[in-house]
Amino acid sequence: MIINHHLDESTLFSYVAGALSQGLALAVASHISLCKHCQNRASGMEGIGGALLDQIAPETIHESSLEDVLARLDDIPLSSASGSVMSRPNSKFNKPKPRLSDVPVPLNEYIGESLDAVKWKRLIPGFFYIDIFTKGEGTCRLLKVNPGKSILPHGHQGSELTLLLRGSFSDDRGQFNPGDISDLDNETEHELLADSEQGCICLLVTDAPLRFLSPWGKLIQRVTGF
Template identity: 40%
Template sequence: MNPRHHLDPATIVSHAAGALSPEMAAVVATHLEGCGHCRQAVAQADGIGGALMAQRQGAELPEDRQARLRRAMLERLDSAGAPGRAPDAPKPSSDPDRLPAPLHPYFGTSYRALKWRWMGPGMHFIRTVGPSGGTLLMLRIGPGKRMPVHGHQGSELTQILRGAYDDVLGHFSAGDIADLDAEVEHQPVTTQGTACICVAALDGPLRFPGWLARTLQPVFRV
């Protein structure tokens, strides 16, 4: 697995600082299991954040210090040279039926045991609410299907577990992550041949321009 779509630097900084919700952190941790590039970036953010905290501790008000540290970490990450060796990933399971470990508290351990709910022709989902009140969605979209056009009223992190899809941002396949904000509006279209399974963390409802999707939104609570 060699992901081509990675976490946004701001998400990396938030994850390193422990500032993400548990639901967002679970999706990030799932991505980090298979992405050496992002594991290295998180390790750099950990090191940079620790050094900056040591330098600035007690020098500013807490709110100002937090904002300044965040900006400084992002600047240091942007200006960092070629990454070194990424921290080792957890040893992947040899069982193709086993879900990634960070998702076990929310969805269990097995793909086969997932209890899918019908969402539309060729589309199924599982919705769970995490400890912070954020939404985690597992989606299984059949090959060659078009999702409704939608935007986001908050942030969305979507990790591709199996299969692939295309949208205005490019081609996303197993191991890739889509790190989206409220500025993005897109329509994922799954590739032919196999269903696409992904997990998404949302900190706000989706925004649908189409009347049918808006009508059904309260039913599926997304």
């Protein structure tokens, strides 16, 4: 599996710090289970975070924002931080293993081990889904999109993680293939097109409702719950 689209540093750090919502954490864990590159980054952050905690007084940590902590990471030598992680036997980030299933391990308990066995519900013509979590303001759903269909142009009021599991989709950042993750914040607007013959299946997680840009999109949003 060749993965070209990875997690942002701030998302990965929030995951390591345990600061993500359940749905976003599931998407991150699923991507990491497939992606050695992000697995190594997460392991490195885990070690750097430990080194950081050793160096910063507790009251300073208490008042730090995520941005402060990320800025401080640059001051910690990688060699001392990552060395301890590599020798730690019980790191929570297991090495990705070759798998026959196209469902990442963290998703197994929610949808089983085969995308072909998913019992899809119809959302609107060309779109099928199952909700994985329904708590909170955003969505955490498995989405199947027929070829040529698109999620209409929209922005975000929070984070949107989209992990591609089968087929492909594209937007102005390029094409996303199985294992790739789209990691967006509230500054980006885009339109996702299922651009392969088989359409696409993806895990789509948000922590706030999408912001559709057209009247038609806003109407569709009322029906789909995005």
